[in-house]
Amino acid sequence: MAPGLPTAMDRPHFIGIGGAGMSGIAKILAQRGAKVAGSDAKDSATAEALRALGATVHIGHAAEHLADDASCVVVSSAIRQDNPELARAAELGIPVVHRSDALAALMAGLRPIAVAGTHGKTTTTSMLAVSLGELGLKPSYAIGGDLDAPGSNALHGDGDIFVAEADESDRSFHTYAPEVAIVLNVELDHHANYASMDEIYESFETFAGKIVPGGTLVISADHEGARELTRRLAETVRTVTYGEAEDAAVRVTAIVPQGLKSQVTVVLDGEELTFTVSVPGRHYALNAVAALAAGAALGIPAAELAPALAAYTGVKRRLQLKGEAAGVQVIDSYAHHPTEMTADLEAMRAAAGDARILVVFQPHLFSRTQELGKEMGQALALADASVVLDIYPAREDPIPGVTSELIIEAARAAGAEVTAVHDKAEIPAVIAGMAKPGDLVLTMGAGDVTDLGPLILDRLSQS
Structure with a gap:
């Protein structure tokens, strides 16, 4: 029989509760009987799933979201020190627990x-x-x-x-x-x-x-x-x-x-x-x-x-088929490191036969692009054609001189057909103009590029 609830986490408050790692810990705590609360920058299906388990999920970050009787505040490394809920926790003397320590306690x-x-x-x-x-x-x-x-x-x-x-x-x-x-x-x-x-x-x-x-x-x-x-x-x-x-x-x-x-x-x-x-x-x-x-x-x-x-038939965002329209399949890939990009493109090439592979790639993090932009561009050469978006910053501030152009230049040097698109809203129309029946379209990256799959399918269905 699995152990029960760690006493120190019977009333946890999660800052960024909708994140992949944070939401999982919150879910397990709720299932073990904790009174879970937290906040996230935006509402989501994950937030709704947590509410269905009895968690209180606030949208936006504000000091008043933190209850005075919270037993601890759980944070990840992405939470900045000026977060108002973190400041409120310091005022109230509520212990702050890193996500990994909370998970370790659950495994005890x-x-x-x-x-x-x-x-x-x-x-x-x-x-x-x-x-x-x-x-x-x-x-x-x-x-x-x-x-x-x-x-x-x-x-x-x-x-x-x-x-x-x-x-x-x-x-x-x-x-x-x-x-x-x-x-x-x-x-x-x-x-x-x-x-x-x-x-x-x-x-x-x-x-x-x-x-x-x-x-x-x-x-x-x-x-x-x-x-x-x-x-x-x-x-x-x-x-x-x-x-x-x-x-x-x-x-x-x-x-x-x-x-x-x-x-x-x-x-x-x-x-x-x-x-x-x-x-x-x-x-x-x-x-x-x-x-x-x-x-x-x-x-x-x-x-x-x-x-x-x-x-096991797959995880969301790991070569996940989003649908098919006008004879074009749209697949979502979480790959954001050159090794992952290469592996997923080689897997799709092996499975696709003679079908063309079109990629919509969104680089993830300025620091990763600065160090590995050339290799990302070389990986995109495995596709028949690619569209590259601006860098998804996630937790990082911009780095001067680091843009998607580093990837695009490397891709073109490797012989790839690549197009820069700065406005995500243009992507569905761009792909609809490129794709032909039998093609595979991969939305690729760890950021919000995943949201484009349904929009591309909608646009293709209108073609």
Whole structure:
């Protein structure tokens, strides 16, 4: 039986309650019986899902939104120090708790699996949540994306397993003490917080060092950054490697595309297993193998978990089909790092056959664009044509001289056909003028580019 509610969080107030990570924690607390309240910049389906669980959600940030009897205020690293609710908490002497500490408290007394890596965390966490649920293990989970409906990024389950996405962006994953940790890959990202690969490695080493005694690190044998991390750890933690590399402990011997699915064959503990992954792309197949290895490390029979993984059919924004109009399919991709962009475009190319692929790309963060704009442009060369929007700033202030033009120049240098569009409202008409029956359109990026899918479909239907 899962533990109950941490006393210090029986009346929590979340600043930014509608965010992917924050809303998940709020949802679990509400399901455990807490009196949850919070605020967000705008109303959303996620806010409505929280209200349906009994939470009070205010729109906009104001000091009066914070109740005097709140037991704590939960914040993420994106909340600025001048937030009026944060200032009010200081006046009232209400403790301020970081999102990661709140999540760590929810995992206490359970068997946590923490999923880390520069790419693939949400998908792998979701695969575990769905497959463990298929086996009747009733896991709790907290994911950075919705499985099938707003608010489905988290669940309080009655079982003893807690699956959580572990975010390295602000080092908050150092808070967790998992029984099993997954590291999918290690690359330089989040340039506002990490100045070098050495800092990234040190951060992941700290994360791995928090695995409980007797626990297991499941780590890629294919990704050079992950292999370097394995070398640096020098057997300080029990490690299980997975992948296509000859020396992988859980070795992938075949990945066979089957339309929008893949058939995967692995050798684990000397036994060969073949199972289906119900989403396209080699990278998603490898994520499923990571989930399989983690479950096995927790003691779940691989022969039972492997077929259960087929129940996973996707996460919102991870190559999610938004619809079809005028013979054109519109698909949404969360990819915002060059490696993710390349992986998703290669997956779509493999699944699409001769169909043209058109991309609407919105860069995410000025710092990421400054460091990786050239590589983003090169990734877009995998599409038949691309439209590039202005940078989505998220939590950052502009950096002089850093614009989408950095990406556009690199894309054109790589031979790509690319167009700059500064007004999002023009995108549906632009795409309707480009797309032909049989084409695939990808809206790509971590910002509000996702909102364009339905608008593009509406415009296409009028063509």
